[in-house]
Amino acid sequence: MKKHVYLRTFGCQMNVRDSEVVAGLMKKAGFALTDDETKAGIVIFMTCSVRQHAEDKVWSEIGRISKPGRKNRGAGSVRPVIGLIGCMAQNYRERVFERAPSVDFVVGPADIDKIPGIVKKILEHRSVSKQACGLFDLKIWETDGLGRPEHIYHTGFYEEKGHAYAVISEGCSNFCTYCIVPYVRGPVRHRNAQDIIDEINKAVAGGITRFTLLGQNVNSYRSPDPLNGKPVDFVSLLKHVNRIEGVEEIGFITSHPRDTTPRLFEAMAEFDKVRKYLHLPVQSGSDRILRAMNRGYTRQEYLKLAREYRRIVKGGILTTDIIVGFPGETKEDFCLTRDIVRDTEFDAAYIFKYSPRPNTQAEMMGDDVPRSEKERRHKVILDLQRAISRAKKEALLNSESNL
Ligand code: SF4
Numbered sequence: 401m402k403k404h405v406y407l408r409t410f411g412c413q414m415n416v417r418d419s420e421v422v423a424g425l426m427k428k429a430g431f432a433l434t435d436d437e438t439k440a441g442i443v444i445f446m447t448c449s450v451r452q453h454a455e456d457k458v459w460s461e462i463g464r465i466s467k468p469g470r471k472n473r474g475a476g477s478v479r480p481v482i483g484l485i486g487c488m489a490q491n492y493r494e495r496v497f498e499r500a501p502s503v504d505f506v507v508g509p510a511d512i513d514k515i516p517g518i519v520k521k522i523l524e525h526r527s528v529s530k531q532a533c534g535l536f537d538l539k540i541w542e543t544d545g546l547g548r549p550e551h552i553y554h555t556g557f558y559e560e561k562g563h564a565y566a567v568i569s570e571g572c573s574n575f576c577t578y579c580i581v582p583y584v585r586g587p588v589r590h591r592n593a594q595d596i597i598d599e600i601n602k603a604v605a606g607g608i609t610r611f612t613l614l615g616q617n618v619n620s621y622r623s624p625d626p627l628n629g630k631p632v633d634f635v636s637l638l639k640h641v642n643r644i645e646g647v648e649e650i651g652f653i654t655s656h657p658r659d660t661t662p663r664l665f666e667a668m669a670e671f672d673k674v675r676k677y678l679h680l681p682v683q684s685g686s687d688r689i690l691r692a693m694n695r696g697y698t699r700q701e702y703l704k705l706a707r708e709y710r711r712i713v714k715g716g717i718l719t720t721d722i723i724v725g726f727p728g729e730t731k732e733d734f735c736l737t738r739d740i741v742r743d744t745e746f747d748a749a750y751i752f753k754y755s756p757r758p759n760t761q762a763e764m765m766g767d768d769v770p771r772s773e774k775e776r777r778h779k780v781i782l783d784l785q786r787a788i789s790r791a792k793k794e795a796l797l798n799s800e801s802n803l
Contacts, residue, residue, distance in 0.1 A: 402430065403431050403523065404433070404440045404441055405431045405433055405440060405441075405442045405443075405519075406433075406434050406436070406439075406440035406442070406443045406444070407419050407426075407433070407444045407446065408446065408461070409446040410445070410446065410447050410448045410454050410457065410486075411454060411486070411487065412448065412450070413653060414616070415446050415448060415487075417566075417567055417614055418446060418485075418509065419559075420557055420558060420559055420565070421512060421553065421555065421557075422444065422446070422485065422512055422515055423557050423559075424552075424555025424556065425515060425555060426515070426516055426519070428516070428555055429516035429519075429520070431516070431519070437465070440480055441480055441481065441523075442480055442481045442482075442483070443465055443481070443482050444482075444483040444484075444485060444515075445461065445462065445482075445484050445485065445486075446485055446486045447486040447488035448487055448488070449488050449490075449491045449580050449757065450580060450581070450757070451752070451755055451757075452755045453755070455488055458488060459499065459500065462482065462484070462500045462503060465479075465482065465502075466479055466482065478526070479502060481504045481505075481519060481522050481523065481526075482500075483503070483504060483505045483507065483515070484500070484503050484505075484507075485505075485508075486509060487509065487580070489541075489543060490508035490509060490510075490583075490584040491580065491583070491758070492506070493506065493541060494539075494541050496541070497539050503539075504522050504537065505519070505539070505540045506540075506541040506542070507541070508544075508545065508584070509570070509584065509585050510545030510546060510570075510585075510586060512552065513548060513549050513551075513552050514542050514545075518542065521538065521540065522538050525537075526538075547570075547589060548570065550591070550592075550595050553566075553567065553591075553595070553599050554598075556602065556606060558603065561607075562610055563608065563611070563612070564600075564603045564608045564610075564611055566596055566600055566603075566612070566614065567591060567614045567615070568590065568613045568614060568615045568634075568637065569590045569615035569616070569617075569618070569620070570586070570588070570589045570615075571586040571588045572585060572588055572616035572617060574616070574656065574658070574694075575694060575761070576683075576693055576694055576695060577693055577694045577760060577761035578693060578723065578726065578757065578762040579757070580757040580758070580759070585616070588616070588617070590621055590622055591623070592623050593623040593626050593632050594626040596613075596637070596641075597640055600641060600644055600647065601644060604644065604647060609646065609649065610649040610650075611641065611647060611649070611651070612650075612651040612652065613641070613651070613652040613653075614652075615652075615654070616654060616656075617654065617655070617656040618652050618653070618654065618655060619655050619658075619664065620634075620656065620659045621633060621634040623637070626640065634664070635663055635664055635667045638650065638652070638671060638674060639667065639671065641673075642671040642672070642673050642674060648673060649673055650673050650675065651674075651675040653679050654679055654681065655679060655680050656681070656696075657680055657681070657682070657695070657697045657701065657702050657705055658696035658697050660680060662708045662712060665678075665712035665713050665716075666712055668712075668713045668716065669713050676713050676714075676716040676717060677716065678709055678713070678717070678718055678719070679719045679720070679721075680702075680706070680709075680719075680720055681721035681722075682702050682721070682722065682740060683721060683723050684733065684737050685699055685736035685737035685738070685739055685741070686699070686729070686733035686734075686737060687699050688728075688733060689726050689728070689729055692726065692727070692728060692762075692765070693723075693726060693762075694761070699736065699740060702740070703740070703743070703744070706744050718744070718747055719746055719747055719748040719749065720741075720746050720748075720749050720750070721750045722741070722749055722750070722781055723752050723754050724737065724752070724753055724754065724769075724778050724781060725754040725769035725773065725777060726762070727754070727762055727765035727766050727767060727768055727769070729754075729769055729777075734777050734780075737781065741784055741785060741788070742784060742788075745792070746785065747789065747792060748785070749785045751781045753775065753777075753778050754767070754769070754774065755767075
């Protein structure tokens with residue numbers, strides 16, 4: 401009988417796509433997938449290290465699943481094989497086994513192609529050691545991979561009907577001072593444009609019509625052009641994808657203001673299949689804090705980009721991310737953030753309270769904004785953004801009822 405795998409995903413869309421990749425590889429290797437955790441002989445956590453809260457949740461879930469006496473039909477009388485993969489795996493490496501002794505394997509983002517082989521090895525070891533009354537569990541960790549083989553993106557497995565994520569670049573070299581991503585996902589590596597186009601063509605043949613191109617900073621994309629070998633940037637890649645017959649809609653995340661130019665907005669306005677939606681994280685409205693964050697743009701540069709976007713992409717949606725309570729953020733800095741939210745009138749904003757991440761530069765800057773003040777600042781921006789979103793919705797409803 402096939403062993404069932406239960407895969408739980410924490411974090412961003414990149415992790416959602418990575419989980420699909422792992423699910424596709426496991427299916428190919430002869431395992432079955434299940435949404436019912438109690439039926440699973442193998443439980444895998446795809447993890448996120450961007451915020452402390454996401455990590456705490458994973459540790460607590462591992463504890464829950466490993467409780468002695470917990471019923472699990474898929475694993476028989478023993479506990480399921482437990483795997484921790486993704487960013488936390490890379491962050492904690494073999495230290496995971498000290499903190500969570502029930503975990504059997506730990507695999508970082510650059511090694512996910514090895515997961516089916518690792519699971520098979522652990523299952524074999526369990527069956528042999530059961531016969532031989534073995535005392536020791538086999539623990540495996542793989543966190544030293546240098547890159548992903550291209551074939552992992554071509555299993556044809558997608559969670560959603562009609563929609564697929566397509567990774568265009570892995571890792572990040574921007575080193576925003578608060579962010580752990582460059583440390584756990586490594587420096588930026590762009591996938592070859594022809595490989596991305598092949599993947600999309602195959603997905604179209606399988607009935608998928610909507611695509612989201614994924615990267616930590618899609619605007620820094622570079623690869624040789626599939627037609628003439630000359631360098632191709634993100635706008636040119638969009639043009640290639642826009643031309644693919646059968647593709648009906650193209651979205652992309654995430655854009656970085658440092659590498660975003662009006663040329664992208666012109667392409668968004670021109671290419672009929674590209675969604676008029678831009679997520680452009682501003683993070684702070686204060687130049688002093690933007691510098692401390694190593695974001696690579698100023699308040700004025702961001703405001704100019706937002707104005708250009710609205711001018712060129714008529715009716716385009718603009719959303720953002722904001723961090724409140726970054727080390728050294730004064731009341732004046734915070735007011736500048738509040739003002740940028742008020743003046744830009746984002747369609748939506750994702751607001752986060754700063755929490756230090758291990759090994760980042762910001763961790764060395766201390767965490768001097770008290771929790772209560774972070775909560776107050778968070779609420780101020782949240783209330784402001786809610787009022788803006790409400791007013792925009794009402795204006796839209798009014799203009800529709802006047803038609
Ligand atoms: S651009 Fe900055 S915030 Fe985004 S993943 Fe890279 S380092 Fe992190």
